[in-house]
Amino acid sequence: xxxxxxxxxxxxxxxxxxxxxxxxxxxxxYVEFGELKSVYGEPKVMINIGGTLLNFMGAASKHDPEAxxxxxxxxxxxxxxxxxxxxxxxxxxxxxxxxxMLQEQDWEPIVQVRETGEEVQIFMKVDGExxxxxxxxxxxxxxxxxxxxxxxxxxxxxxxxxxxxxxAVDL
Amino acid sequence: xxxxxxxxxxxxxxxALLDGELNEEQAKSLWAAAERDSALDGAIxxxxxxxxxxxxxxxxxxxxxxxxxxxxxxxxTSAHERSGFLQLRWGMVAATVLVALMITVSQVGPGEPSxxxxxxxxxxxxxxxxxxxxxxxxxxxxxxxxxxxxxSAPVTRHTVRVISDQFKLNRE
Amino acid sequence: xxxxFQKWVESYQEDVWSLARYLLQDASxxxxxxxxxxxxxxxxxxxxxxxxxxxxxxxxxxxxxxxxLRRRRxxxxxxxxxxxxxxxxxxxxEMGRWLKAAIADLEEPYRSLVVLRDVQQHSYEEVAxxxxxxxxxxxxxxxxxxxxxxxxxxEIRP
Numbered sequence: 001x002x003x004x005x006x007x008x009x010x011x012x013x014x015x016x017x018x019x020x021x022x023x024x025x026x027x028x029x030y031v032e033f034g035e036l037k038s039v040y041g042e043p044k045v046m047i048n049i050g051g052t053l054l055n056f057m058g059a060a061s062k063h064d065p066e067a068x069x070x071x072x073x074x075x076x077x078x079x080x081x082x083x084x085x086x087x088x089x090x091x092x093x094x095x096x097x098x099x100x101m102l103q104e105q106d107w108e109p110i111v112q113v114r115e116t117g118e119e120v121q122i123f124m125k126v127d128g129e130x131x132x133x134x135x136x137x138x139x140x141x142x143x144x145x146x147x148x149x150x151x152x153x154x155x156x157x158x159x160x161x162x163x164x165x166x167x168a169v170d171l
Numbered sequence: 172x173x174x175x176x177x178x179x180x181x182x183x184x185x186x187a188l189l190d191g192e193l194n195e196e197q198a199k200s201l202w203a204a205a206e207r208d209s210a211l212d213g214a215i216x217x218x219x220x221x222x223x224x225x226x227x228x229x230x231x232x233x234x235x236x237x238x239x240x241x242x243x244x245x246x247x248t249s250a251h252e253r254s255g256f257l258q259l260r261w262g263m264v265a266a267t268v269l270v271a272l273m274i275t276v277s278q279v280g281p282g283e284p285s286x287x288x289x290x291x292x293x294x295x296x297x298x299x300x301x302x303x304x305x306x307x308x309x310x311x312x313x314x315x316x317x318x319x320x321x322x323s324a325p326v327t328r329h330t331v332r333v334i335s336d337q338f339k340l341n342r343e
Numbered sequence: 344x345x346x347x348f349q350k351w352v353e354s355y356q357e358d359v360w361s362l363a364r365y366l367l368q369d370a371s372x373x374x375x376x377x378x379x380x381x382x383x384x385x386x387x388x389x390x391x392x393x394x395x396x397x398x399x400x401x402x403x404x405x406x407x408x409x410x411x412l413r414r415r416r417x418x419x420x421x422x423x424x425x426x427x428x429x430x431x432x433x434x435x436x437e438m439g440r441w442l443k444a445a446i447a448d449l450e451e452p453y454r455s456l457v458v459l460r461d462v463q464q465h466s467y468e469e470v471a472x473x474x475x476x477x478x479x480x481x482x483x484x485x486x487x488x489x490x491x492x493x494x495x496x497x498e499i500r501p
Contacts, residue, residue, distance in 0.1 A: 045302075047295040056284050057292045071296075079299045120306055138306040145302050186486045190467075217493055221442075225461045225492075228443055230364040230373075233357060237374050241352045241381045245345045 024050065024076040029125050029133020029150035033098055036082050036144065039090040044143075045081035051151070075151035082144045088117050091144035095119055095137045098146075102135060117141055185215055189222045347393075348385060355397050356381075358463050359404050365458045366408035368447050376411065380404045395472070401465075402473040405455055445495050452476065453488035460485055 024030050037043070051074065058071030084091050099121050103109070107123040118140040125133035136147040184201050187193050193201065205212035284292070359380050363373035380403045384396070391399050446457050452474055459470045460481075471481045 045298065047299055049292055049295055049299075053284055053288065053292045054296075056289055057296065060289050060293075077296055077299050079302055081302065122306070136303055136306045138302075145306060147299060147303055147306070149299075149303075182486065182490065186482070186489065189461075189489070214493075217496070218489065221489075221493060221496060222461060224438055224442060225446070225457065226464065228439055228446070228462050229357065230361040230443075231357070232364075232370065233360040233377075234370075234374065237360070237377060238352070238356060240378055241356055242349055244352075244378075244381055244385050245348055 024048070024078070024150060027075050027132075027150050028127070029131075029148070030076070031098065031102065031133065031135050031148045033080060033137075033146040033148070034094050036080075036091060036094055039087075040082035040084065040144070043080045043082050045079060047077065047079045049077040051075040054151075070153075073152040074149065076148075077150070078146075078148040080146045084139065084141060084144050086141050088139050088141060088144070091139040092117075092119055095121060095139050095144070098135075098137060099123075107133075107135065181211055181214070185218045188215070189218060344388060348388065351384065351396050351400075352381060355400050358397070359400055361463065362401055362404050362455075362458055363408050365443070365446060365462070366405065366454065367411060372411060373408075376404055376407050379407060398465075398469045398472045401459065401469075402475075405473060409451060442492070442496075445492055449488055449491060452484055453491065456481060456485040457488045457492070461489070 025032075054071045054074045054077065058068040058074075061067040061071065082091065099109075102123045105125075107125050109121070110124055111120065111122040113120040120138045121136070123135040124131050125135075131153040132151070134147070134149040134153060136145070138145045181204075184193065184197070188198060188201060201215070205215050356377065360373060360377045363376040363380075364370065367373050367376065380400050383403055384391070384400055446454055446462075448454075449457060455474055456470060459465050459473060460467070465473070467478055467481055470476075470485075471478050474481065476484070
């Protein structure tokens with residue numbers, strides 16, 4: 001493959017990802033987690049699911065109306081997971097930055113756990129009776145996890161869906 | 172030139188004279204021979220005159236417009252090169268945008284995602300929820316101490332329900 | 344680089360033009376070839392030894408003109424007459440005009456050698472470089488060309 005083809009494909013994929021990113025960035029529940037790639041390298045998990053695909057996933061869950069309803073209202077799901085390999089400093093620093101930013105933007109802190117070298121922060125963005133966004137940040141000696149769920153989230157629905165998706169807590 | 176030792180040698184000497192290649196002594200010798208030989212003298216004068224006239228025969232009728240055209244070559248050539256470069260560059264950009272649009276439309280546009288994409292989406296969503304549950308489980312003890320062990324028990328298994336409950340508490 | 348190029352144009356345009364004019368005997372074609380030579384110079388300016396710009400230009404011009412002449416001869420062989428010959432031209436009253444025509448009638452490489460050496464006064468070394476001949480060939484051919492011109496001149500003189 002010549003360099004032009006590579007450039008075109010790279011640009012194409014970047015533009016495609018950028019299109020989804022741009023779509024999500026406009027939403028009130030979107031949170032920018034900042035840059036940790038320069039410290040930890042490429043994330044071990046990076047997921048960006050846009051609203052369109054979530055809608056189709058909901059439509060495909062005909063046998064589970066709750067999951068379908070939840071997915072239909074979700075506009076985006078993002079997760080970045082980095083391997084910290086014992087170096088939690090930069091990730092904790094980034095977590096604090098994001099936490100301060102969320103507090104400035106009127107996100108509600110739900111849970112904050114701090115232990116030596118570990119920290120978990122959960123924030124919600126609430127608009128009236130519904131959540132617009134959920135942020136979970138967890139850093140320990142193994143991983144730094146940044147989750148952002150965007151859209152109209154009904155927490156009870158979310159719990160039901162987790163059961164339906166048969167989520168295992170242990171990875 | 173009848174007395175000349177060799178006509179061809181005179182030719183050579185005349186050419187050397189025209190080219191300024193004779194030293195002073197050689198030139199004197201040639202002119203001395205020419206004084207004695209009228210044919211040689213005529214040949215030398217004719218060659219020198221011809222040479223002098225020819226030296227003035229440069230074509231001096233170059234059009235002024237040609238001079239202007241020559242001076243404009245760098246600007247015109249560079250503009251042409253830039254134009255070609257820009258065409259290539261914009262062509263690449265246009266091609267890139269076109270392909271990107273095709274792929275973007277196929278992914279997030281009005282077209283339906285394939286079954287494979289939906290299945291991958293479910294796997295990704297599941298993985299996200301797993302991380303969500305894992306993070307929440309770490310917080311369960313903290314929540315238990317905050318809101319009571321009885322309430323936290325079901326949370327340990329489905330921590331998102333904890334978030335839900337916490338949300339309800341916040342709303343209250 | 345543009346300033347240098349303008350300097351080259353100022354210094355060499357007359358020689359290039361005159362060589363093309365002699366070889367082609369057509370002002371319009373000479374203009375084309377002069378332009379072409381300088382365009383080539385601009386395009387190849389980074390690869391040419393700055394000290395040899397003039398011989399490079401004249402060589403390019405000469406080669407292009409000879410190519411053009413070969414193509415033209417192929418087309419106009421039938422029309423070739425004696426209008427530039429010494430007898431016809433003898434009736435013209437200007438020595439210079441006759442000589443230009445006489446030079447134009449010389450065969451190659453004589454014609455180029457006379458123009459480059461006797462009209463434009465380039466050194467033998469430069470002429471050899473422009474024409475791809477060695478020094479002794481340049482001298483021998485140039486002497487023959489001069490002789491031919493003198494003989495033609497003798498013919499037309501009363």
